[in-house]
Amino acid sequence: MTYATIMVSLASDQPNESCLAIASEMVERFDARVVGIAAAEFSPPLYFTSGEQADKLIEQGRNAVKTRLSELESEFRKVMNRGTKHVEWRANMEVPIRFVAREARAADIIVIGQSRDSAFTDPFARVNPSDLVVQAGRPLLIVPEKADWLDLRSVLVAWKDTPEARRAIVDSRPLLRKAKDVTITEIVEDGGSHEAALKRTNDVVTWLSHHDIAANALVPEESSTRDAAASLDSIASSVGAGVIVAGAYGHSRWREWVLGGVTQHLATESTRCVLLSR
Known part of the structure; x- marks a missing residue:
């Protein structure tokens, strides 16, 4: 038994360096393929307007989400393209927990960053590990923000x-x-x-x-x-x-x-x- 496919879930509203570092180390340790995954969705503000102004606001918001997902892909590939045999990226504009839980079928384990303020996690920007562990049907490796290596001593x-x-x-x-x-x-x-x-x-x-x-x-x-x-x-x-x-x-x-x-x-x-x- 091994981890043949490691999935790493990235957040759009918090740092991903530690999560990526641990995932990269695991990929090397287990000679695994890696799947990077991220999702986000534009959430209109409570003071939402209507008409042409609303359409413009929605378009700007969705474009910002697309740009952020593209940035996350670049961040992921910059770390993982250093000799990793198989690198894949999956992203979508939808509520993150729905997308990641659905795509979890493709992985043996999911590496995800810790959400310290769990009660205030933005569900449109990142996956709360507490929710994902219930829905994914896969083990999670939850990484603290300050972790920089996988200590298996x-x-x-x-x-x-x-x-x-x-x-x-x-x-x-x-x-x-x-x-x-x-x-x-x-x-x-x-x-x-x-x-x-x-x-x-x-x-x-x-x-x-x-x-x-x-x-x-x-x-x-x-x-x-x-x-x-x-x-x-x-x-x-x-x-x-x-x-x-x-x-x-x-x-x-x-x-x-x-x-x-x-x-x-x-x-x-x-x-x-x-x-x-x-």
Whole structure:
């Protein structure tokens, strides 16, 4: 199993340097083809007018979007045309989440920049990773803005005995195979058994060994779900993790999906690259 096709999603309203740097490194590590993707749509202002003035405003707005998409393509090709075997660009004028989620069928993994102000992400200018992980059916590698390389010296897998975590560890196997150290950790829920958590994580370690991936289990004696995000960050720091692998969890509300606290933290606030899968 490998990442044969890596897709990198670019935003039109925030820097893409880190995202492109990580994607370029992954392309080289996995000898993969790369697909750059971007979409944007003109959003008329709330004080929208009518008639000839409105038509002019719409035309100017759409032309600005076209120009920005062309700039993103140039930015993408400038980074990726340095010896990459197969480079492809896809862009469209539509709501970004719709376009990227639809085109995700062409990729094994999607590299995307972190949206720190998730609640204020402009849906007409970029894809919110929290939305994409629910809709894409592909793992995401979420890149913090200040990341400049893919640190695989140590990878931390945040285990939870759920379908999402099992899917995430399967999706991350190519990455884990490149890592120097892999740690499987579980945060024991209030009232949960440390011994049972250790048994579960050791099962995962054994399973990985049959895929030629060496790992170790780490279940802290004192951990709590009351501040699971802080506990996970603390564990990541203690093992020097450069990447965190996790399942994406949440719950549904009427016509929307709301990510849980730890998943939202990983998607929007982590200082490390995060592989999320659902």
